[in-house]
Amino acid sequence: MSKKQSKGIEVYLRIRPSKKSYPGLILDKEGNEVQFNFPKDGQKSGNQNAKDDVYNFVFNGVLDQMTQQETVIESCFEGYNGTIFAYGQTGSGKTYTITGGAERYNDRGIIPRTISYIFNEISKRNTSSYKLNVSYLEIYNDSGYDLLDENHATKSLFDLPKVKIYELSEDQYVLKNLSVHRAENEEDALNLLFIGDTNRVVSETPKNDASTRSHCIFMIQLECQKNGEDVKTVSKLHLVDLSGSERPSQTGIDGKTLEEAKNINLSLHYLAQVIECLNEKARGNHVTHIPYRNSMMTQILRDSLGGNCKTKMIATMISRNEQVDPGVIISRLKKEVQELKAEIALLKGEDVKENLTSEDIERCNKMVQEFIDSSDPSSTIVLADRLMINQCFYHFKHIFRDMQKKKGGAGPAGFSSAPEKTSGGGPVKDDSMEVKKSQEEIQRLQILVQQRDNEIGILLNYLNKKKGDETIPGIGVQRQEESKGGQTLFQMMQNSNQDSNKKNLEVVQGGVNDNPIQKRQNQQDREMYEVQQMTNGHIHLTNEDLADRSKAFDLFRRSYRKNEAMDENRELLKQKYSRGKELGNMVNESRDQIKVLTNKIEQIRKENAMRGQVDSNGEIIQTPEELNMQQKISILKKSYQDQYQELKELKSEIERITNLLERSRQQMQNDFEKWLSVMLKQNQMANTSSINSGGINSTLNTSTGGGFNPASTDKKVNENLEAFYRARNEIYK
Ligand SMILES: Nc1ncnc2c1ncn2[C@@H]1O[C@H](COP(=O)(O)OP(=O)(O)OP(=O)(O)O)[C@@H](O)[C@H]1O
Ligand SMILES: [Mg+2]
Incomplete structure (x- = not known):
């Protein structure tokens, strides 16, 4: 223009x-x-x-x-x-x-x-x-x-x-x-x-x-x-x-x-x-x-x-100030993956690092000092690295020794230099329970790592496509580093694709777009991306959740992006219903009042006729009272018509919002099916890879009996879904 x-x-x-x-x-x-x-x-x-x-x-x-x-x-x-x-x-x-x-x-x-x-x-x-x-x-x-x-x-x-x-x-x-x-x-x-x-x-x-x-x-x-x-x-x-x-x-x-x-x-x-x-x-x-x-x-x-x-x-x-930079998202996700891995390593009793850097040591010492200085009884030190935990203990020991020296050898009351043993009369901890708990936690974290890795994979792919298959500086280096510390799901997926397509790989001579591995990878990335867009990303799924469709549905529903809009529509529907009720009452009231007034007018007219109050034409004379009532009736009639019209419009609005909600419900159900199938596929791939590499706990394998059996849970889920919608419909009523 x-x-x-x-x-x-x-x-x-x-x-x-x-x-x-x-x-x-x-x-x-x-x-x-x-x-x-x-x-x-x-x-x-x-x-x-x-x-x-x-x-x-x-x-x-x-x-x-x-x-x-x-x-x-x-x-x-x-x-x-x-x-x-x-x-x-x-x-x-x-x-x-x-x-x-x-x-x-x-x-x-x-x-x-x-x-x-x-x-x-x-x-x-x-x-x-x-x-x-x-x-x-x-x-x-x-x-x-x-x-x-x-x-x-x-x-x-x-x-x-x-x-x-x-x-x-x-x-x-x-x-x-x-x-x-x-x-x-x-x-x-x-x-x-x-x-x-x-x-x-x-x-x-x-x-x-x-x-x-x-x-x-x-x-x-x-x-x-x-x-x-x-x-x-x-x-x-x-x-x-x-x-x-x-x-x-x-x-x-x-x-x-x-x-x-x-x-x-x-x-x-x-x-x-x-x-x-x-x-x-x-x-x-x-x-x-x-x-x-x-x-x-x-x-x-x-x-x-x-x-x-x-x-x-x-x-x-x-009008956008800047596009969302996939590079920034990748580095954020990578940081998250690193932290999750560190947490897993800690739970497994492994060390993530060989040596602490001087910055790490300084950070630990600072945390200890802050912890000692804090007057907040709930303050804690949260660390995901065994070496860092050790450093914190060393620093405590150091501070304690210093205090002892200053006080001439005596330690603070209640402090003992020998470690306390809990086995002599105190509660004995159930080790097997602890182990089971941390195994579950490891499992949960591993799935999270997999999800984040997939997101990184998708973004990398997108960036690679955008940059015409140039390797992206920084990202390539980082990926090599990752491969040192065990396979990520993204790598597992690529490796497993590469294994199963080894023969194809030998024959493929064409460009990137003709590469079947790349194509499959793209397809998986697309599927994954698509289902990730459905939720707000705050789903922490365990294997048990995936195996239980109703549980999985519940988790999915809670983080389903479109739920917010559905809630808004429900709220709107509630408001419309309550306005409908109000209007219904108003319409009835107007009608009753009109009836009362018309009866009254009839009554007055009868009385006037009996009293012989007629004009020269023999028409009954209208009294001021009657005129007043007629005026009231015409006002009431107008508001009755307006209210009735609004009620009619409201009814069709209610019908449309109900239809919209029903469509959203069907959409949610379809999205859930899609999401679940991708999640199960992803989980299965992770299991296969982990079994091959001797990694993840074998209970992750869905084929070992304890895993997910769609046939046995389908009925239950359908029942749960039906119950959920029944309850919801009750609320609308
Ligand atoms: N004014 C607005 N307020 C809130 N959300 C909006 C508004 N305009 C667009 N959106 C949202 O932005 C997204 C893209 O909008 P839309 O699909 O209408 O784009 P489009 O111009 O039709 O794109 P295309 O050319 O690809 O069809 C949708 O999720 C839509 O709900
Ligand atoms: Mg459009």
Whole structure:
């Protein structure tokens, strides 16, 4: 966008929230202006005189990071005839703006809100009758697919009917194979949206794991006929979720995804061309030809972009100060792995280091001193290294000797230089219990090490791919060091792959992408990455947990990322229910009061008639009391109608939130199955490797009898799951 505002198409800028916003981005919401300040190269090299590069852009509206979904609708929805589309980089919030967030009811986007708005309007207008039709089209690599085809609802995109476009004349076209569905009410329309969304292609890109790789057009056709007239008017509304405008060099994508990216960028380019021509025309400049025919998207939108149509674009962007650096995450994870290994070594009675460094010794001495000086009875010294523990004891001894010397030989009261023996009358510790406990702890820590190692593996892979398979300085060195101190799971996985693929390895001559080991590794990494994204990472699983599906489910559920959104929806549902109850009472009360007042009026009228209080026409004279009551009735009637309307809307909202919760529940169940199978696979691999290397405790082996038996636990888990949902439903009631 240039600084000049476009006349033809209104453009709104929406900025997606991010934790670290770019400080050089300045928003002027009043003036609808955005300013970008980029430091000049000279500044980076320390030249203080170099000024920022400053760019200003003016929009029809600027919606900042705090903007809620409702405000967006208010800003961009005024008429039924036209197009609203979202344009922006991958992950900048186009789908969020157009369709909405998948989890929270409050995050509903433009489509569901537009549907509600239209039906609400229809219910208010009784001078015309309306019919609403819906179609949902997906354009992938410049081919169209009908997302609402009933026979193919659950199959892949390529099984859906291919939509063809036939031009009838310069201005007219028909879409063959695109089904049109009548929506009698809001529920019908929302259901169609749901079916279509389920069919949308969601393919993974490195930047956005739920990225939509195609353009989607939700088409609403509103037919209006005035009462008593034959003429019908038909208006169309196209709500368009465009694909991400991404640069392949930035995303590190390859193969099929690169082809997709090229197609996406090309079709966006054609769209931009059309919009530019229309803008020129709107400014009064002479334009001979508008290049609609270049892409399917522009062909379809031709009657909703030009002419008298209202077109609004929401440009989405994310303002990030810095990308999350995988290198930083790796070093954090490595530190964690080192600490966990040290803890394991301590439990096993092994030394991690051969000698302490002078810094270690100093640290130990300082800790001892702080411990002695502390007046807090709960203070402790926590160490994971036997040598460091020894050093602490040496330092204690040293301090004690010093004190003895200063006091002339006598030690402090209660101190004895000979160690106490617990066997002479004191409680005798159960060694086997202690051993079992520490074995369990070792097992738990080993699984944690494995998980962290896997995360490191995934990130390394990602970094390697990004850097074109260059070895990353520092990381390579560190990995060699790791291999000295026993195999990590990442290495185990690679080694076991290498063993089983030794033959393949000998034959493989091609590049990295053709390498089956690499492919398998990538597949495992992807699976692992995918399941790790499902949880917040705070799951400490033992083998027993994995073997017990219901326990595993419980742990998974507690750290399931989407649980927060589900909780929010539950809370919202509770609020709606309680408002519903309140409204129900209010409606009943209003009705009762109206009844009482009408009875009273009847009574008064009867009495007046009996008293003969009639006017010259023989009509009963209305007393001031009666008039007063009639006024009260009309006020009550109004509030009764309002309350009843709200109750009706509330009921359909409750139904929608309940459906959303049910969908989230099913999603959670599916995610759990996926997560569990990856965890079991990972565990099995770790066992195999550890048995080969004589490492991990043999109880980790699932094939030794004490391990996980899916068949025997399935029933129990299903029972537990059912019980869980039953209890939950009870709460909702
Ligand atoms: N305004 C917002 N508030 C909160 N979360 C948002 C907002 N916009 C986007 N998000 C979140 O950011 C993520 C990416 O958004 P979204 O999928 O809408 O991007 P997109 O632009 O459609 O990407 P793509 O081009 O790859 O389809 C999603 O998890 C979404 O929920
Ligand atoms: Mg999207």
